[in-house]
Structure formats: C-alpha cells, structure tokens
Amino acid sequence: MLEEAVFITGAGQRIGLHLAKQFLAQGKFPVVFTYRTRHAAVDELEALGATGIQVDFTEPKAVDEMLALLDIEVSSLRAVIHNASIWANDEMIAKDPSLYAAMFQLHVEVPYRLNLALEPYLKRSRSDLKDIISLSDSSVSGAAGDYVAYLASKAALQVMSRNFAQKFAPDIKVNDIAPGLIMFNEDDSDIYKQNRLERSLMGIEPGPNVVWEAVQYLMSSSYTTGVSLPVDGGLKLV
Numbered sequence: 254m255l256e257e258a259v260f261i262t263g264a265g266q267r268i269g270l271h272l273a274k275q276f277l278a279q280g281k282f283p284v285v286f287t288y289r290t291r292h293a294a295v296d297e298l299e300a301l302g303a304t305g306i307q308v309d310f311t312e313p314k315a316v317d318e319m320l321a322l323l324d325i326e327v328s329s330l331r332a333v334i335h336n337a338s339i340w341a342n343d344e345m346i347a348k349d350p351s352l353y354a355a356m357f358q359l360h361v362e363v364p365y366r367l368n369l370a371l372e373p374y375l376k377r378s379r380s381d382l383k384d385i386i387s388l389s390d391s392s393v394s395g396a397a398g399d400y401v402a403y404l405a406s407k408a409a410l411q412v413m414s415r416n417f418a419q420k421f422a423p424d425i426k427v428n429d430i431a432p433g434l435i436m437f438n439e440d441d442s443d444i445y446k447q448n449r450l451e452r453s454l455m456g457i458e459p460g461p462n463v464v465w466e467a468v469q470y471l472m473s474s475s476y477t478t479g480v481s482l483p484v485d486g487g488l489k490l491v
C-alpha cells in the first residue's frame with residue numbers, strides 16, 4: 254500500500270503531466286494519478302513508478318469506481334491536486350450542450366466529492382502538512398464574454414476551495430492556484446496567442462514549471478490556507 258502519496262487528476266498531458274514528473278523526480282512522495290486518454294505519457298509515468306487510474310469523470314459511478322481502485326493502492330495521502338479540466342467556450346457548448354454539465358461535474362462536483370472522500374486518507378498522513386490544491390483560472394477575477402460557463406464553473410471551484418479550507422482547518426490546508434496563460438493549445442491561432450501575451454505584464458508563455466513552483470510553495474507553507482494564488486504574469490490594469 255502506498256503511504257504519503259500525491260494524487261493528481263488528469264495527469265496524462267501538459268500541466269498535470271509536468272507536476273507528476275516533477276514529483277517523481279523529487280522522489281519524496283509516491284504518485285497516483287488519473288487519466289482519461291491513454292496518451293504515451295501515461296506509459297512513461299507508469300514506467301517511472303507512478304500508479305495510473307483510468308477514469309472519465311463524466312461517466313455514471315466514475316467517482317465511486319475510481320475511489321474503490323484508489324483504496325486498493327493507497328493508505329495515506331500527503332496531497333490532492335485537482336487538475337483535470339475541460340476548456341470550452343460558449344460557442345462549443347451551443348454545439349454540444351453536454352459540455353456545460355461536464356465542466357460543472359469536473360470543476361465542481363468531482364473535487365467536492367473527492368475532498369470529502371479523501372479527507373481520511375489525508376488525515377492518516379504522518380506529515381504535519383497536508384494539502385488540497387485546485388487549479389482554477391485567473392480570468393475568474395475579470396470577465397471574458399465567450400467563456401461564461403467555463404469561468405462560472407472555475408469561480409465555483411475557488412469558492413469551494415475557500416470553504417473547504419475552513420471545514421478542514423487546521424488539519425488540512427486547502428488552496429487554489431489561479432493560472433493565467435501557462436501553455437498554448439496546439440490549435441490556438443496567432444491572433445489569439447498575441448492577444449493572450451499582451452494581457453499579462455510579463456508577456457510570455459511560461460510553461461508548466463511555474464505551476465510546479467506554486468505547488469511547491471503551497472505544500473511547503475505552514476501558514477497559507479484558503480487562498481487562490483494567481484500565477485498569471487501579472488494582469489494588466491485596463
């Protein structure tokens with residue numbers, strides 16, 4: 254059975270994958286992760302010693318089945334990272350209305366249910382510090398007319414994080430990371446890229462290591478809970 258494990262949702266690619274690899278390289282905690290699609294990177298993580306659990310969180314009973322599998326492998330958790338996400342704008346939802354419910358499931362219902370179910374695993378950790386960290390979006394603090402549903406679901410995630418911080422204090426710290434632009438998607442247009450770069454003071458596409466830095470800070474802090482930490486290169490005041 255794994256003790257003091259770090260559990261990351263949606264670690265088959267990009268930011269979640271980077272976090273999983275960094276934890277494995279650090280070698281302090283075993284890594285348990287979920288993936289939906291079996292990307293080549295999933296084999297890579299498993300070869301490095303991580304435990305992967307396949308789950309599509311929009312399927313009925315997915316959370317219960319995933320928790321049953323996790324219970325076979327894990328006896329205690331040092332940290333839970335809610336990373337899995339769907340990034341859909343309102344035009345995409347108009348074409349596929351199921352995306353609306355899927356985003357609220359993934360960004361609100363799944364973290365809510367996992368926090369309640371995984372609290373005993375975190376409490377069994379021998380570490381003085383125990384963490385739940387969610388990844389929301391720094392655009393929640395502004396407005397973007399074409400991502401109404403996505404940003405509403407990420408705002409709910411931030412509110413939930415704050416409230417779980419209160420509920421689980423002082424045993425478990427609960428914080429949120431609110432990323433701005435971290436990594437472009439393959440199909441982002443040049444105009445979109447330019448607009449996004451111009452929105453931050455730093456004006457760069459930093460890559461996933463800045464999220465790892467934030468995770469490290471939150472996990473090592475003995476006095477930070479209930480915050481949403483922007484990692485967005487500084488948003489320009491307009």
Ligand SMILES: NC(=O)c1ccc[n+]([C@@H]2O[C@H](COP(=O)([O-])OP(=O)(O)OC[C@H]3O[C@@H](n4cnc5c(N)ncnc54)[C@H](OP(=O)(O)O)[C@@H]3O)[C@@H](O)[C@H]2O)c1
Nearest residue numbers: 263267268289290309310311336337338388432434435436
């Ligand atoms: N990238 C950025 O610049 C940026 C900016 C702001 C916020 N964030 C936040 O940071 C986090 C990571 O971002 P990212 O860009 O790495 O995200 P991503 O590439 O979209 O990856 C998200 C992961 O969630 C998984 N997922 C999606 N739907 C799922 C479902 N129904 N059941 C189970 N897993 C599912 C995906 O699985 P599949 O591999 O099967 O698709 C994917 O591996 C997200 O919470 C995101 O909202 C990122």
